[in-house]
Amino acid sequence: MAETLPVKKNDIVEVTFNDLTHDGSGVAKVGGYALFVPDALPGETASVKVLKTKKGYGYGRLLEIKEKSPKRVDPPCDIYDQCGGCQLQHFSYEGQLDYKRGYVRDVLERIGGLSGIKVHPTLGMDEPWSYRNKVQVPVAEKNGELIAGFYRKRSHSIVDMDHCLITDKVIDEIVQTVKKVAKACGIAPYNEETHRGVLRHIVARIGRNTGEVMVVLVTKGQDLPFRKRFIKEITENYPAVKSIVQNINNKRANTIFGAETRTIWGRDVIYDNIGDIRFAISARSFFQVNPKQTQVMYDRALEYAGLTGQETVIDAYCGIGTISLFLAQKAGHVYGVEIVPEAIEDAKANAELNNLDNATFEAGKAEDIIPAWYDAGVKADVIVVDPPRKGCDEALLQTMIDMKPKRIVYVSCNPATLARDLKVLEAGGFKTIEVQPVDMFPQTMHVESVAKSVLDVSN
Numbered sequence: 232m233a234e235t236l237p238v239k240k241n242d243i244v245e246v247t248f249n250d251l252t253h254d255g256s257g258v259a260k261v262g263g264y265a266l267f268v269p270d271a272l273p274g275e276t277a278s279v280k281v282l283k284t285k286k287g288y289g290y291g292r293l294l295e296i297k298e299k300s301p302k303r304v305d306p307p308c309d310i311y312d313q314c315g316g317c318q319l320q321h322f323s324y325e326g327q328l329d330y331k332r333g334y335v336r337d338v339l340e341r342i343g344g345l346s347g348i349k350v351h352p353t354l355g356m357d358e359p360w361s362y363r364n365k366v367q368v369p370v371a372e373k374n375g376e377l378i379a380g381f382y383r384k385r386s387h388s389i390v391d392m393d394h395c396l397i398t399d400k401v402i403d404e405i406v407q408t409v410k411k412v413a414k415a416c417g418i419a420p421y422n423e424e425t426h427r428g429v430l431r432h433i434v435a436r437i438g439r440n441t442g443e444v445m446v447v448l449v450t451k452g453q454d455l456p457f458r459k460r461f462i463k464e465i466t467e468n469y470p471a472v473k474s475i476v477q478n479i480n481n482k483r484a485n486t487i488f489g490a491e492t493r494t495i496w497g498r499d500v501i502y503d504n505i506g507d508i509r510f511a512i513s514a515r516s517f518f519q520v521n522p523k524q525t526q527v528m529y530d531r532a533l534e535y536a537g538l539t540g541q542e543t544v545i546d547a548y549c550g551i552g553t554i555s556l557f558l559a560q561k562a563g564h565v566y567g568v569e570i571v572p573e574a575i576e577d578a579k580a581n582a583e584l585n586n587l588d589n590a591t592f593e594a595g596k597a598e599d600i601i602p603a604w605y606d607a608g609v610k611a612d613v614i615v616v617d618p619p620r621k622g623c624d625e626a627l628l629q630t631m632i633d634m635k636p637k638r639i640v641y642v643s644c645n646p647a648t649l650a651r652d653l654k655v656l657e658a659g660g661f662k663t664i665e666v667q668p669v670d671m672f673p674q675t676m677h678v679e680s681v682a683k684s685v686l687d688v689s690n
């Protein structure tokens with residue numbers, strides 16, 4: 232028998248919101264049934280029109296806010312209501328930070344069964360704007376004109392953009408200059424459907440601590456018409472630019488970069504520092520997007536690692552060795568593992584750049600390499616993990632439990648998998664002491680956390 236839902240399409244209901252979804256919509260319960268409504272904030276009461284119902288949840292549109300949240304603010308960005316880049320500009324920054332802390336705490340309890348853990352207030356930014364050190368803007372054609380901007384909310388079409396308020400101001404401006412030159416020269420924007428056109432993406436990144444800028448023009452074919460003009464306009468107007476690179480992506484796929492990269496002006500890399508460590512960044516290398524908050528997070532990770540200079544540390548999922556090298560300054564030896572071989576090459580080069588000879592890097596899966604190290608006699612005092620959103624592999628968690636390090640520092644970009652994995656570690660004898668949420672991506676729903684777990688010797 233079909234169950235009747237508390238609401239049906241086109242109903243107008245008055246609801247109170249108590250949560251947010253992962254894409255920043257408000258969540259309200261009507262007789263236990265969840266309604267997702269864009270633009271509503273927790274604590275608000277509003278009339279809502281039901282647009283669509285599914286078995287377990289439905290979607291609605293905000294008609295009128297009856298009781299406004301004191302944390303509601305006017306979003307400063309002109310295209311906020313269309314662009315999918317940010318989700319929380321209508322929420323005061325203090326509200327965002329509180330919400331993120333509460334979310335981490337709830338998830339740790341609900342998924343991890345970890346009640347009573349100390350979850351510190353989210354570490355936010357003094358100035359939660361213009362923080363991104365990299366911008367990757369897809370180019371498209373609209374009514375015969377070249378446009379460039381981010382994808383529309385819940386869609387694959389592009390919203391033309393003049394400014395991005397969360398992007399560093401220098402690179403934001405450079406993207407506009409490149410766009411203007413492309414338009415003035417009549418460069419054909421790439422068209423996904425016909426797989427024709429020239430310019431696919433404009434990418435710019437800046438070393439926030441050095442000021443050095445790299446510009447990447449991603450083209451469909453080898454040819455970049457008006458190459459000299461691009462170089463002239465960029466370098467004459469922006470002395471901070473140290474590198475201009477062309478990347479060729481001839482694939483139909485949605486990935487930004489193709490396999491071939493060539494430097495068309497200046498250096499192959501730009502440099503940036505996190506703390507005292509210097510990194511060389513090439514067009515395709517991964518580098519943390521908000522270096523200021525990265526340092527805040529690493530300082531906390533370092534504190535949780537409790538290093539005295541003697542310890543053997545394993546950094547799983549090490550990328551280009553950012554955490555590994557940061558910790559190597561205070562450790563006996565650091566072993567880093569990462570699945571992408573190019574990132575390991577970067578990590579090794581970065582160790583050399585910083586004259587650190589107490590770090591060993593190996594390419595492979597953490598869940599394969601770490602057990603092999605363990606078999607070969609490597610015994611970590613501290614294990615740091617920083618996995619992708621899906622969290623740690625089970626085999627890796629088991630090896631960590633077998634290896635019995637004194638401390639585990641878990642850096643996470645997804646509280647749900649953090650909670651799941653901490654639960655496994657608890658069952659394996661590691662007690663989670665405290666969790667520090669860090670706001671790496673203000674104005675968005677993302678939240679990073681650092682958790683400290685210690686071997687429970689009373690077991």
Ligand code: SAH
Binds near residue numbers: 548598619
């Ligand atoms: N700690 C790094 C990168 C963290 S992002 C930094 O702060 O910069 C997570 C990393 O895990 C990515 O570089 C990804 O390539 C890597 N990765 C994904 N699955 C992996 C696996 N099974 N084993 C090892 N590394 C993996």
